[in-house]
Amino acid sequence: MKTIRLYLHYVSINIRCMMQYKTSFLLSAIGQFLVSFNVFLGIFFMFQRFSNVEGFTYSEVLLCFSVVLLEFALAEMVARGFDTFSGMVRSGEFDLILVRPQNEILQVLGSKFELTRIGRMLQAVVMFTYGIVKSNVVWSISKICTLLFMLIGGTVVFTALFFIYAALCFFTLEGLEFMNVFTDGAREFGKYPLGIYGKKMLLFMTFVIPYALIQYYPLLYILDRRTSIFYMLLPLAACCFFVPALLLWKFGVQSYQSSGS
Amino acid sequence: MITMEHVCKSYRIAKRNAGFAEACKALFHREYEIIHALNDVSFTIHDGEMVGYIGPNGAGKSSTIKILSGILTPDSGTVLVDGRVPYKNRIEHVREIGVVFGQRSQLWWDVPVIDSFALLKDIYSISDICYRQSLEELTELLNLSELLRSPARQLSLGQRMRCEIAASLLHRPRILFLDEPTIGLDAVSKLAVRDFILRQNQTHKTTVILTTHDMQDIESLTSRILLIGKGQILLDGSLDDIRTGNESIDATVAELYRTYNI
Numbered sequence: 001m002k003t004i005r006l007y008l009h010y011v012s013i014n015i016r017c018m019m020q021y022k023t024s025f026l027l028s029a030i031g032q033f034l035v036s037f038n039v040f041l042g043i044f045f046m047f048q049r050f051s052n053v054e055g056f057t058y059s060e061v062l063l064c065f066s067v068v069l070l071e072f073a074l075a076e077m078v079a080r081g082f083d084t085f086s087g088m089v090r091s092g093e094f095d096l097i098l099v100r101p102q103n104e105i106l107q108v109l110g111s112k113f114e115l116t117r118i119g120r121m122l123q124a125v126v127m128f129t130y131g132i133v134k135s136n137v138v139w140s141i142s143k144i145c146t147l148l149f150m151l152i153g154g155t156v157v158f159t160a161l162f163f164i165y166a167a168l169c170f171f172t173l174e175g176l177e178f179m180n181v182f183t184d185g186a187r188e189f190g191k192y193p194l195g196i197y198g199k200k201m202l203l204f205m206t207f208v209i210p211y212a213l214i215q216y217y218p219l220l221y222i223l224d225r226r227t228s229i230f231y232m233l234l235p236l237a238a239c240c241f242f243v244p245a246l247l248l249w250k251f252g253v254q255s256y257q258s259s260g261s
Numbered sequence: 262m263i264t265m266e267h268v269c270k271s272y273r274i275a276k277r278n279a280g281f282a283e284a285c286k287a288l289f290h291r292e293y294e295i296i297h298a299l300n301d302v303s304f305t306i307h308d309g310e311m312v313g314y315i316g317p318n319g320a321g322k323s324s325t326i327k328i329l330s331g332i333l334t335p336d337s338g339t340v341l342v343d344g345r346v347p348y349k350n351r352i353e354h355v356r357e358i359g360v361v362f363g364q365r366s367q368l369w370w371d372v373p374v375i376d377s378f379a380l381l382k383d384i385y386s387i388s389d390i391c392y393r394q395s396l397e398e399l400t401e402l403l404n405l406s407e408l409l410r411s412p413a414r415q416l417s418l419g420q421r422m423r424c425e426i427a428a429s430l431l432h433r434p435r436i437l438f439l440d441e442p443t444i445g446l447d448a449v450s451k452l453a454v455r456d457f458i459l460r461q462n463q464t465h466k467t468t469v470i471l472t473t474h475d476m477q478d479i480e481s482l483t484s485r486i487l488l489i490g491k492g493q494i495l496l497d498g499s500l501d502d503i504r505t506g507n508e509s510i511d512a513t514v515a516e517l518y519r520t521y522n523i
Contacts, residue, residue, distance in 0.1 A: 006383050013380055017371040020412070096367050098332045100384050101356040257272065258332055 003106060010110025018115055025116060032119030036069060040127055043191060054196040061192055063131030064219050067147070068190030070124035071154025071214065072183075073117045079159045080114035083183075085166035095258055104253055108166070137222060146218045146232045153235030154214040158183065160245035161209075167245070170252035186211050193219055213238035263306040263329065263436070263468070268338030270299040270324050298324040299335070300492035308435075309466040311458075313473065313483035315514065317523055321492045322472040326438050329470070330360050342436065356385065359429035363441035366421065367428055368413035374424045375409040378431060385432040392431065399427040402457055419450030426454065430461065436468045437461070443475050455481050476510040490523030 018025050043065065047058040056064070076083065085108065088094050097107045137143065165179040186209075189197070194205050194216040205212040213234040221231035276294050277287040298321045306312055316322055327333040328340060331347035331354050340347060347354045368377045382392045400406050403423045413421060422442065429437065439458070443451045459482060461467050471482060479486060480500065488496035496503065496517070504513055 002386070009380055009383050013369055013372055013376055016376065017369060020371045092362075092365060095327065095332050095362065096365060098351065099330050099355050099358070099360045101352045102384050103352075254334075256332075258327055 003103075006102065007106060007110055011113045014110075014113035015115060028116035029119035032073075032116055033123050034119075036120050036123040039065075039188075039191065040123065053192055056193050056196075057135070059131045059134035060219075060223060062127050063135055063137075063222075064193050064215060065191045066124045066128035066131055067150055067219075068154065068187060068215055070121060070128065071151060072158050072187045072190075073120040073124060074151070074155045075158030075162065077114050077117040077121075078155075079109060079162040080117075081108040081110070081112040082159075082162040082166040084112060086169040089169050089256075092258065094256065098256075105249070135223075138224075142229070142232060143222050146221055146235070149232065149235040150214055150218050153238040156239045157210060157214055157241050158186070160242045161186075163242075163245040163249050167248040167252035170256055182209060190215055195220075210238040210241050262308055262341075262343060263470075264304075264339075264341045265325075265329075266303045266339045268299055268302045268325075268328065268335045268340060269297070270321075270328065270333065270335045271295050271297045297492045299328075302338070302489070302492070302494055304487060304494055304497060306468060306470065308468055309462070310485060311462050311469040311471070311483045313471050313479040313486040314489065315473065315476075315479060315486055316489035317518060318474075320489045320523065322489060323440060325489070326360075326440055326470070326472060330358060330438055331355055356432070357434055358436045358438065359432070359434035360438045361425050361429045361440065361442050363422070363439075363444040366413065366425065368421065368424060370414045371412055373410045373412055374405075374416070377413065378409075378428060381428055381431050387432050391433070395431050395433060399430060402460065403427050404453070419446045419453075422446060422450065422454060423457075426457065430467075433465070434467065436470070439469065439471045439473075441473055442471070443473060443478055451475075451477075458482060476514050480510050488517065488521075490518070490521050495521050495523070 040062075043058075043061060046053075047061070051057070053061060081088075088097075088108070088111070093111075097104055097111075100107060132139075161179070161183050165183070168179065190211065194202060194212045197205075202212055202216070205216075217226070217231045217234045220226040221228075272295070273293045274296050275287070275291050277283045277292065302321070302325065314322055314325065324333065328335050329342060329347060331351040334348040342354065343357065345354045345357075368374055369380070378396065381387075387395070400409065403426065405423060405427060408416060408420050408424060413424065416424065426439075426442065437458075442458070443454055446454065455478060458469060458471070462469050469482075471478065473479060484499055486496070486498065486500060486503075487494060500510075503517055504510075508516075
């Protein structure tokens with residue numbers, strides 16, 4: 001309880017900081033919206049030429065993409081501190097975190113709360129609404145739950161990726177751009193149901209980094225292509241991915257070397 | 262009480278010659294040098310003592326402070342601070358200490374200082390009454406009443422340092438580590454900070470460990486100095502021990518550095 005209150009205090013101070021720079025906030029938020037809108041246009045023009053991709057219609061693809069985008073935006077908003085962690089290690093700011101009597105993770109999360117991602121979320125919500133209206137999905141309680149699980153599981157998986165990214169900074173001191181393949185890359189991949197990329201990719205995305213568990217399989221359930229309840233629960237199973245990420249982070253903190261003076 | 266016994270800490274540092282070609286070569290083959298930041302360091306500091314920790318740049322001062330505040334783990338040796346091992350029970354330990362890094366700010370840049378303080382209140386779970394008392398006292402002694410409502414980015418260095426010191430004392434730590442607290446301050450601010458530290462030590466019996474290059478700091482604040490050079494404690498004594506006449510304190514210390522060849 002206390003932890004949550006402290007976290008909210010961090011969030012509130014972040015927002016207060018942001019309010020100092022109104023224009024910058026608005027422009028960033030609009031920028032975020034436009035970037036995602038661009039991707040939407042890409043999909044839109046594609047479907048002007050082809051009526052479906054591997055059996056998925058336009059609105060179904062939109063549904064799929066918007067959920068991934070929403071997950072990504074949520075994770076980025078909350079875990080931005082981990083995404084920009086290399087700076088914190090290099091400037092020695094992390095020392096200040098270690099001399100406070102609170103969990104390091106909570107403090108790094110609190111160090112940066114990126115409200116500008118609201119632009120990206122807004123875009124996701126618009127696409128999502130459109131997708132729902134057009135896709136003729138008959139919604140039931142179990143499908144709404146599946147959708148919620150997807151949101152939870154997806155945010156956790158992306159957050160876990162940010163954790164891994166940050167943990168690696170302890171060893172390299174630099175941010176590793178290649179990690180973006182897994183974060184931004186996954187977002188781009190997530191535009192289409194992952195099944196279309198072929199069997200090998202699907203296996204990788206099921207067992208190595210569980211993107212498929214939060215996108216492809218539950219989507220099949222929502223679109224009535226699979227009926228087993230197993231598919232509905234897979235996004236929750238994807239949360240297990242957080243465990244190795246957390247262990248790697250703990251290991252990183254232990255081998256932290258600090259920076260000069 | 263703080264005790265360090267036979268503490269060693271070394272870093273591995275990559276070295277290369279100047280130039281782009283050398284940088285490319287270093288991508289494939291890197292030469293490392295082991296730097297012994299601390300080499301068998303032992304000392305004891307009693308409660309309520311005020312100790313000046315001096316030595317040239319790169320002597321190991323910051324490493325010591327970081328080990329004592331639980332940020333770094335030593336390679337070998339034992340460290341005890343009031344019966345705790347800093348790097349093992351980090352959270353318990355840091356509750357009882359305050360740290361000021363002169364070069365790094367702990368205040369939020371864009372919000373009024375008082376907002377940063379309020380966050381620290383929650384981080385340290387300080388009760389309302391204690392917080393109000395500490396804040397009142399610190400505001401008065403450090404003359405902060407004008408500053409608390411301005412954002413940290415608009416404060417001058419001296420003003421900010423006063424706020425930093427207040428921030429690290431809100432939870433009333435028993436031990437205060439000051440890493441170059443007067444760096445870059447003008448004469449007035451320096452005197453104010455010194456005066457405050459002295460008072461804090463006298464009224465609250467706070468143990469103070471101070472690293473600085475400003476020998477006037479040492480002269481006016483501490484009765485005991487620890488001299489460290491090349492990772493070893495070279496001298497542990499009072500200022501009078503090292504004075505060799507009536508030359509200035511800076512000259513004395515420079516002479517001392519020369520004697521020890523550090």
